[in-house]
Amino acid sequence: MKMRRPFRYNSKASAAQQVPDASQPQDAANHQSMVLDRDLQQNINQIRTIYAKSSDMVYRSFYIEGQTKAILIYIDGLSDSAGIEKNVITPLMHEITGEATAISQLAERKISAAQAIPFTTFEECVSYLANGLPVLIQDQEATGLAFGLNKWEKRSIEEPAAESGIRGPREGFTETLRINTSLIRRIVKSPLLKMETMKIGGYTQTNVVIAYIEGLAEENLVEEVTTRLKRIRIDGILESGYIEELIEDMPFSPFPQLMSTERPDVACANLLEGRVAILVEGTPFVLIAPITLFSLLQSPEDYYQRFWVSTAMRWLRYLFTLISLLLPSLYVAILTFHQEMVPGALLISMAASREAVPFPAFVEALMMEVTFEALREAGVRLPKQIGSAVSIVGALVIGQAAVQAGLVSAPMVIVVAITGISSFMIPRYIAGIAIRLLRFPLIFLAGSLGLLGIMMGVIAIVIHLCSLRSFGVPYLSSASTSKMREMKDMLIRAPWWMMDTRPHLTGDYNEYRQASNQKPGPERSE
Structure with missing residues (x-):
């Protein structure tokens, strides 16, 4: 049997030194x-x-x-x-x-x-x-x-490319840790904002900062985050994604259990709700814990626009998230097993468009989805000057050529296009990837069992979401409560003068964030 080589930094070090301690500096000598x-x-x-x-x-x-x-x-x-x-x-x-x-x-x-x-x-x-x-x-x-005369080349503060918006601050985090902490300090000026530093990585000695507001973040939450970070034993940390995978609750879940952001205003907003931010040296992405499914579907602009507009956009986002997950599998299930659900005129039109297609709807959907995902990834990896042009032109040319060649039907191209557009509505990239991954097993279930397979897949996803935790906080905690005040920022975006309480994450918490009865009006003018 092949023996695993023990983890060590220095072959001449003692046995105690061969076990790296993330809280203490490590080196080869x-x-x-x-x-x-x-x-x-x-x-x-x-x-x-x-x-x-x-x-x-x-x-x-x-x-x-x-x-x-x-x-x-x-x-x-x-x-x-x-x-x-x-x-x-x-x-x-x-x-x-x-x-x-x-x-x-x-x-x-x-x-x-x-x-x-x-x-x-x-x-x-x-x-x-x-x-x-x-x-x-x-x-x-x-x-x-x-x-204190350290100085090196660093990137200037710029607008985050992955989290751009119409309204809100334009500055984003950089790769320099002290610039990132100063951006948070500029917004939250209270001395109750605490920042604890530790080093992780035997060779990289990466500085990691745990930021939280004392009195808002629950003590057990801060202690749990600190404990999980201290037990990391690794030779180097190059990006916050390393830490995210090493401290999450369920590593095999496709859903993220920490949220990453490049925007200081988003990080501070979460700190004010009692969450903890993890800043890592060398990356502009700050981790936020704990999170829920609905926090991944919320955009920072929801809180900068009028609440009617934000509520409408939020409902639209929820709708298109479901469309992104279910539309291809529904199309495959209906065309394969449940043709009676389609109106007669539409069914005749779809049958005529599929007359020359040699593949069943399942294979057709799978080919188009894989091609679309490949085009999307190609557009992301290519330089900005040609990436968008290649993805758009490629989709148009390949889609039209495939229809004319009789490889796929026109309705399938429409379904895949709507699905792709729907996935762009998800504000968090990592949440969009989870939806894109789950789309494929649902297509397999739809092609083999029809609507029954889709129902089984959706039930399995819901059961998994109900059992998922983010640092002890249920992933669907906002939807599972009977308190209406906990739903003010889930289904709708209530006016700011109504959101007088913070979300209840876990344990004891500072309940009130502002004074009550602040509804504006002429009679309240002073």
């Missing part, structure tokens, strides 16, 4: 836990050993006040070299007194950098260097200083 030596050369040798064969490491030796030898170490490209020269090296090399200055006094007397963080171990030193902070080590001192 086991001597990082050593403390700094008072001998400067010993410290330099240790750091050079840790960062062996690293051409981007910069070692700048100089004398503090002309008499105490020191070295400044940083990674080229991650630190602000101009700021280092201006705020650290120049003040330290300028001789003021004839007495040696201890490392503990440097930050107070000479360093003009905004941050000067003392450290005593190589583990801390490596962590600061990896995050772009230059470190200063002085001879005859067992303590070093790390300066």
Whole structure:
């Protein structure tokens, strides 16, 4: 029997070190836990050993006040070299007194950098260097200083491409973690907004921030999110999708159990409802937990437009979600088993269009659906300049050519086109993918059992949704309650002056979000 190789970062590390701890920095060198030596050369040798064969490491030796030898170490490209020269090296090399200055006094007397963080171990030193902070080590001192002079190239704040809208803020998250946290802080200015940071990934050491509002988010929810993140043991995190798959309740479900967003206003709106946001370094997509099925079908614009318009759009969205899921399978079931359900004139027209088609409706629907999904994915993966043109032209050309060649019927092309348009109505891309995946087993059931098969498939989907949880919150919690106030933001979008309570997610919660009896009117003017 083939034995599995144990997970480890360093073959020379001890058994305790071979089990990575997501809450603590991990690296290949086991001597990082050593403390700094008072001998400067010993410290330099240790750091050079840790960062062996690293051409981007910069070692700048100089004398503090002309008499105490020191070295400044940083990674080229991650630190602000101009700021280092201006705020650290120049003040330290300028001789003021004839007495040696201890490392503990440097930050107070000479360093003009905004941050000067003392450290005593190589583990801390490596962590600061990896995050772009230059470190200063002085001879005859067992303590070093790390300066907040990290700087690297980053993308500017732009409108999210996947969540564009007509009304609302235009700024979106970026790949830089501190920019993302600042965007949330700009909206929620209360000190009750908490942001807890941890590192996940043995090699990437990715910073992950758990954001929540104290007093709104239930304590057990925050504790559960923290616990699930801390138990992750992996070599690297490159995108928030890694974390999403490692902390969800039911990993084999096609439905997402966390919501991702690029918009700060969406993240803050969920924080104000008592949810938790998970920000991951290196990606603009922020995870929101917990969620329900109906939160995936809500658009941010629902809350920026008049409530009548938002309610109408929401009902239209629900209708087209059902059409996207059921229309192809209904077409196959009716044409294959239940022709008596079609009016006579329409049935004759459909039979005439299918006269030259050599395939049954099931095979026809399957071919068209697979082709349409391939065209859609091709349009997404191609460059923007030609992606939309290829998908639209390809659909038109292939559809028309297939009808003229007698491979598919014109009604089937119409059904597939309506289904594709319906799937675009779903505001969350990941929810749309789940609906697209479920469409195919329903087509198989419709082709084999007719409407009975569709009913069995729908019942199975509903049973699965009823059993699904997102961090303990039922996926259909809004629909399963008998309290009308819990449905103000589900079937309809009630006016803001009526939504005086928050949704009840789990446990104890801060019930009221605003004062009651705020209905506007002339008689209420002051």
